[in-house]
Amino acid sequence: MAMLIRAGWMWVDSRRDRNLREKVLAAARRYRGKFGRPPDICYINAAHLDRPEIEVQGVRVVGAPNIPPHHFWLGEIEG
Numbered sequence: 872m873a874m875l876i877r878a879g880w881m882w883v884d885s886r887r888d889r890n891l892r893e894k895v896l897a898a899a900r901r902y903r904g905k906f907g908r909p910p911d912i913c914y915i916n917a918a919h920l921d922r923p924e925i926e927v928q929g930v931r932v933v934g935a936p937n938i939p940p941h942h943f944w945l946g947e948i949e950g
Contacts, residue, residue: 880905885941891919895927898943910945914938 882898889897895913902910910930917934924933930945938944 879944879946880910882943882945883941884943891915891932892927894943895930895932898945899928899930902945908947910947912946912948914944916940916942 880902882901884894884897886894895915898913899910913927913930913932914935915932916938917936918940920932920934922934924931926932931948935944
């Protein structure tokens with residue numbers, strides 16, 4: 872089943888002093904500041920996850936082969 876995404880925004884974070892969870896939370900804070908709503912989906916490069924998806928404080932983090940390394944594509948699932 873395909874998901875419809877209402878908004879989308881790309882964040883880049885290659886800092887070595889943050890783990891994946893910290894990067895997702897930082898990106899989600901910036902997204903909320905920019906759009907006034909929290910994201911509920913975040914696509915990252917599949918190589919950065921050891922399983923297909925995880926959840927970080929209400930944000931579904933999904934590995935995707937078409938997302939460049941260190942990029943975080945955040946959005947809101949419609950519906």
